[in-house]
Amino acid sequence: MTKRLYYTDAYLTSFEAPVIGVDGTRVRLAQTAFYPTSGGQPFDRGTLGGARVVDVIDDNAGIVHVLDTPGSFSAGNSVKGEVEWPRRFDHMQQHTGQHLLSALFEDNGGGKTVSVHFGEESATIELDVESISRDRAVRVETRANAVVAENRAVSVTFEDAATAAGLRKPSDRAGEIRIVSIDGVDRSACGGTHVRATGEIGAVLIRRIEKYKKHTRVEFLCGARAIARARADYEALTGMAAVLTSGINELPALVASQAASARTLESERRKLTESLASYRARELYDAATARADGVRRVLHQSASADELRALAHAVAALSKVAFIGTCESPATIIISASDDSGLDAGALLKPALATNGGRGGGNVKLAQGTAPTTTALKAIAAAVSG
Numbered sequence: 001m002t003k004r005l006y007y008t009d010a011y012l013t014s015f016e017a018p019v020i021g022v023d024g025t026r027v028r029l030a031q032t033a034f035y036p037t038s039g040g041q042p043f044d045r046g047t048l049g050g051a052r053v054v055d056v057i058d059d060n061a062g063i064v065h066v067l068d069t070p071g072s073f074s075a076g077n078s079v080k081g082e083v084e085w086p087r088r089f090d091h092m093q094q095h096t097g098q099h100l101l102s103a104l105f106e107d108n109g110g111g112k113t114v115s116v117h118f119g120e121e122s123a124t125i126e127l128d129v130e131s132i133s134r135d136r137a138v139r140v141e142t143r144a145n146a147v148v149a150e151n152r153a154v155s156v157t158f159e160d161a162a163t164a165a166g167l168r169k170p171s172d173r174a175g176e177i178r179i180v181s182i183d184g185v186d187r188s189a190c191g192g193t194h195v196r197a198t199g200e201i202g203a204v205l206i207r208r209i210e211k212y213k214k215h216t217r218v219e220f221l222c223g224a225r226a227i228a229r230a231r232a233d234y235e236a237l238t239g240m241a242a243v244l245t246s247g248i249n250e251l252p253a254l255v256a257s258q259a260a261s262a263r264t265l266e267s268e269r270r271k272l273t274e275s276l277a278s279y280r281a282r283e284l285y286d287a288a289t290a291r292a293d294g295v296r297r298v299l300h301q302s303a304s305a306d307e308l309r310a311l312a313h314a315v316a317a318l319s320k321v322a323f324i325g326t327c328e329s330p331a332t333i334i335i336s337a338s339d340d341s342g343l344d345a346g347a348l349l350k351p352a353l354a355t356n357g358g359r360g361g362g363n364v365k366l367a368q369g370t371a372p373t374t375t376a377l378k379a380i381a382a383a384v385s386g
């Protein structure tokens, strides 16, 4: 089995180790400082004998280092390993922050942690309660940041599972277990990498709280991630505030009042469009002369399909009339017929569309179609105009 140097020194980034097995790009060492993906924590990157380490796997036989190219060393050689520190330290911050948050949620009525996940952008803990109120989350976040400021020691001990006392969750392993303790706050069995004092966790920021099956998932960020996220949020809010020429503290009230005002304006605009359409419809109606069947045909071109729809409704509300409106972009035709016209808009449009490669349909009163080209649109309009 590989000796895990990170068990006793999470700060070790540079080490030498005898190579005990090489299979292409997969390398086993007698000892390693590389952390393999396990317990929700992602693997370390870095270099081994100059080659890049692109994955680290924990299998039953020990730890496998996966390189981007086969190394220039073989079993029996000694090789130098370098762990990429910024990524490792970031994981140490998130992981220790997770122990702290799990302990504080449990101690403050937030349930027990049943799983954890450390992602590229944020980490989550799954708590075995159906919900967590915003206030409870804020209290836990405040307390977590206080524990960070208290700079409590985080220590690692190896104890016998049978006699280890005060563990947050009883270990299901027998024999020696590794225990990570945050002084006065938490004792948990864990094989991951952690910082040596809570001050190194840095800022703790709780974000999304969401239901997950019968549990609750809490997203959080620690250290530089929390600051980067707060910075991105600030930039976004500042951008919005600049558009609205306000300060970011006034944004919630301002956005709410603008949304309400936009809804009112939209409803007024709709009424005005209808009212304008009925005046315009009357104008077009008066200018059209009735055919031999006593029904007027109102032909109209518009740049807007919305305007055509409004006119189609308004014209059809008048007497003994049919409306045939076209719009070139997109190539659209809208037909409507008043109840007393004896015409069927849908039946009129359907064959004209079919002959000219158009699509669409409708009912007796209103029908709409689109044409593949403006030439086809004109042919459809000519066919239905009679």
Ligand SMILES: [Zn+2]
Pocket (backbone or CB within 6 Å): 095, 096, 099, 180, 190, 191, 192, 193, 194
């Ligand atoms: Zn841990």
